[in-house]
Every structure is written in C-alpha cells, then in structure tokens.
Amino acid sequence: MTVEAFAPAKINLTLHVTGQRADGYHLLDSLVMFADVGDRLWVEAADRTSLTVSGPMAGGVPTDRRNLVWQAAELLGVTAKITLEKHLPAAAGIGGGSSDAAAVVRALTTLYNFPVPSAAVLANLGADVPVCMQSGLTRMRGIGEHVDPIGNTPNWPMILINPRVEVPTGPVFQALPRKDNPPMPAIPAEWDISWLAAQRNDLEAPAIAAQPVIGKVLQELRESDGCLLARMSGSGATCFAIYAHDDMRDRALGQLRRDCPKWWTQPTEACGVKWR
Numbered sequence: 550m551t552v553e554a555f556a557p558a559k560i561n562l563t564l565h566v567t568g569q570r571a572d573g574y575h576l577l578d579s580l581v582m583f584a585d586v587g588d589r590l591w592v593e594a595a596d597r598t599s600l601t602v603s604g605p606m607a608g609g610v611p612t613d614r615r616n617l618v619w620q621a622a623e624l625l626g627v628t629a630k631i632t633l634e635k636h637l638p639a640a641a642g643i644g645g646g647s648s649d650a651a652a653v654v655r656a657l658t659t660l661y662n663f664p665v666p667s668a669a670v671l672a673n674l675g676a677d678v679p680v681c682m683q684s685g686l687t688r689m690r691g692i693g694e695h696v697d698p699i700g701n702t703p704n705w706p707m708i709l710i711n712p713r714v715e716v717p718t719g720p721v722f723q724a725l726p727r728k729d730n731p732p733m734p735a736i737p738a739e740w741d742i743s744w745l746a747a748q749r750n751d752l753e754a755p756a757i758a759a760q761p762v763i764g765k766v767l768q769e770l771r772e773s774d775g776c777l778l779a780r781m782s783g784s785g786a787t788c789f790a791i792y793a794h795d796d797m798r799d800r801a802l803g804q805l806r807r808d809c810p811k812w813w814t815q816p817t818e819a820c821g822v823k824w825r
C-alpha cells in the first residue's frame with residue numbers, strides 16, 4: 550500500500566526569540582500557519598530505505614540519509630520506499646525538510662499503525678518538526694517542542710516570495726545580538742492583522758545583514774498596493790505578505806513576477822484541509 554502525504558509550507562507569522570538554553574538552542578515564541586503550497590510525498594513499506602527526489606525544487610536536496618525524511622523513517626525504526634516531489638525551496642525558512650519529515654512520520658505511523666512519537670522526540674529530527682505535525686494555526690514555544698493549537702487560520706490572500714538565496718538557520722540565530730527579547734503577549738480572542746503587525750520576527754535583522762536582498766523583497770512587498778503586512782518567515786529568506794483582497798494580491802504578484810522573474814513567487818492561502 551502506498552500512502553500519499555502533503556508537506557505544506559510552514560509560515561512563522563511571528564518569531565520572537567526569548568532566550569537561549571545552555572546547549573545553545575534558542576527559546577522561541579512563534580505563531581505558525583501552514584500554506585496550501587508544499588511538497589508531495591508517497592511512502593510504502595520496503596525491505597530497505599530508498600529515496601527518490603523530483604520536482605521543480607529538487608536540485609541540491611540530498612537523496613541519502615542526510616535527508617530528514619530518511620531520518621524520520623530511522624527514528625520510527627522502519628524501512629520504506631519514499632518518493633519526494635519538491636515544490637518548496639530548501640534552506641528557505643518555510644520548514645521544507647521539517648514538513649517533509651513530519652509528513653513521513655504521519656504516513657509511516659498510519660501505514661504501521663504506530664503511535665506518533667512525542668514532540669520532544671520529534672524535535673531531535675529538527676526543532677520545526679513538532680509544529681509541522683499540526684495543520685492549523687499553532688503557537689510554538691520552547692525550542693519548538695511546545696505546540697499549542699490556536700484554531701483555524703484566517704483565509705487571507707497571501708504571497709510567499711523567496712529571492713533564491715539559501716540562508717542556513719544556525720548562523721542567523723548566532724548573529725542575533727540580543728537573545729532575551731520580549732515574548733508575544735497573550736493572543737486576544739478577536740485578534741487581527743494590526744495585532745499581528747505589532748509583533749516581530751527577531752531573525753529578520755540578522756538575516757538581512759547576511760543577505761541584503763531580503764530587505765529588498767520586504768520593501769517591494771510593503772510598497773505594493775493593498776499589502777497589509779509583510780514579514781520574513783523563520784530564518785529566511787522567504788517572506789510573506791498579506792493583502793486586503795485577492796485582486797490586489799494578484800496584481801502585486803503579476804508586478805513582482807515581471808520585475809523580479811528569478812525570484813520564487815507563490816500565491817497562497819491557509820492550508821484549509823488537513824494535510825491534503
């Protein structure tokens with residue numbers, strides 16, 4: 550039997566870095582959503598593990614045990630034939646590898662009728678893997694192992710945009726001058742985009758220092774008509790923008806594709822259906 554799985558892009562709507570553990574990992578307070586764009590996977594039981602990677606973003610993605618999907622099978626103690634179709638750019642701050650790993654954990658636990666490992670165990674694969682087991686809006690804390698579902702993601706018209714520079718996560722965290730920044734306040738029951746705009750991504754400044762083109766992406770988005778909020782996701786370089794209306798989003802997208810044809814640009818909305 551082959552189990553098909555969808556690995557949606559993870560978007561950090563906010564990312565507050567609030568401290569650092571003795572082992573160097575940073576404490577986070579982040580509001581996370583999942584988009585309707587992502588990678589596709591097919592998983593079936595096999596005598597030994599194999600991985601085939603295809604798709605428009607397959608270039609440079611490891612096809613051996615360096616790939617997080619391979620490590621996900623190892624964590625569960627099983628072997629599997631995994632086919633991965635990459636649509637998300639790698640090292641992009643939208644959880645590509647982590648979302649793929651979470652999708653394989655979901656597929657293999659379904660296939661073998663295994664219990665899903667705890668968030669603390671899944672975090673050993675990557676700090677973003679526990680949150681990627683969720684499908685709705687989620688508050689993530691600790692280094693990523695504390696996940697609290699908040700509810701459905703509002704249906705905003707959005708753009709995801711990556712200027713095609715890879716940003717490794719570790720060095721961006723290390724370049725952060727202050728580790729003890731304020732956490733997010735309590736999320737009001739009636740929160741909206743202006744509340745979101747008052748929050749932060751603390752990794753934005755060090756990521757822009759490493760890759761100044763991220764500053765240009767944010768400026769282009771913020772200057773586009775109807776843009777209510779533009780911010781970087783994760784450790785970058787992917788940024789998101791939320792628009793007042795679909796037609797404004799579509800106009801901005803058309804303009805960005807004409808002006809910056811080499812950038813990865815995707816219209817998106819919240820991933821409304823569970824993982825499919």
Ligand SMILES: C[C@](O)(CO)[C@H](O)COP(=O)(O)OP(=O)(O)OC[C@H]1O[C@@H](n2ccc(N)nc2=O)[C@H](O)[C@@H]1O
Binds near residue numbers: 576577691
């Ligand atoms: C920036 C985020 O994308 C926000 O969602 C995540 O915190 C990163 O999650 P991830 O890519 O799954 O991270 P990992 O693969 O576990 O860690 C990569 C590197 O990022 C740094 N790292 C990661 C997560 C965290 N809470 N603190 C850290 O300092 C560490 O130097 C680590 O060696």
Ligand SMILES: Nc1ncnc2c1ncn2[C@@H]1O[C@H](COP(=O)(O)OP(=O)(O)OP(=O)(O)O)[C@@H](O)[C@H]1O
Binds near residue numbers: 615617638646716
């Ligand atoms: N399934 C995978 N897809 C993409 N890259 C992978 C995968 N598994 C391992 N990698 C390796 O992990 C590195 C980081 O890629 P990934 O897409 O996980 O980005 P990320 O920016 O760390 O995500 P996050 O938003 O969690 O910080 C890549 O450069 C690649 O070598």
